């Protein structure tokens with residue numbers, strides 16, 4: 001991949017859309033094109049927040065300079081408070097990017113695409129799936145998204161696939177790890193990594209897929225264990241970012 005040099009430039013906040021009880025889409029605009037590869041992230045220097053925060057782009061590169069991020073509200077988090085507590089449209093900030101190497105592999109033309117995530121990991125995965133769908137050399141490959149959450153109202157993946165125009169092309173497997181007796185949850189329960197393991201065990205050749213995953217470190221570690229130990233997936237076919 002020819003890498004796109006990261007630059008720091010001014011971005012203007014355009015709009016916020018509520019997606020779930022704790023996640024939203026935030027769109028910023030820069031004067032120059034939004035040049036990145038699906039899977040990359042940018043660093044935002046939020047007003048009155050010490051240090052930059054990394055957020056993965058959820059959209060595709062574009063000449064209009066639009067950068068969309070799906071962001072999860074972390075209770076008490078400085079960036080979360082700044083963004084989710086009435087962040088006014090028109091606010092200017094510094095956007096530094098693109099960064100990251102867990103990007104869509106356009107050379108894997110014969111491999112099914114498997115994305116795995118939870119929480120805000122969906123942002124990067126939606127961009128990857130959008131990129132694959134828009135690429136004529138990749139979009140005939142089967143695409144599957146595994147997405148897990150604690151409770152049913154965390155499970156935003158089917159709606160976000162619909163919103164991105166991906167619902168007809170991407171198979172979606174969801175799981176909830178902590179359903180209560182009051183939840184009307186009919187789907188699989190448990191960790192998404194266990195559900196992934198059970199599914200891959202029924203696939204003809206899980207070692208010949210291209211895997212993309214994103215989320216907290218315990219989740220990305222667990223996915224790696226499943227892929228390496230369970231199914232001998234070469235590391236070159238595993239693309240991931242850990243939130244730390």
Ligand SMILES: Cc1cc2nc3c(=O)[nH]c(=O)nc-3n(C[C@H](O)[C@H](O)[C@H](O)COP(=O)(O)OP(=O)(O)OC[C@H]3O[C@@H](n4cnc5c(N)ncnc54)[C@H](O)[C@@H]3O)c2cc1C
Nearest residue numbers: 054055056070071072074075076077078079080120123243
């Ligand atoms: C490569 C990469 C891509 C990422 N992409 C995304 C993305 O697309 N979307 C997204 O939502 N996130 C993403 N993240 C995570 C994001 O960068 C932030 O780390 C996250 O949003 C939390 O930032 P914050 O400022 O809200 O919380 P922070 O202020 O950084 O705090 C983090 C957590 O620690 C807790 N905390 C803070 N201070 C204390 C304290 N003194 N004592 C105890 N607890 C404390 C907070 O309550 C919060 O839960 C990404 C991270 C990486 C590394």
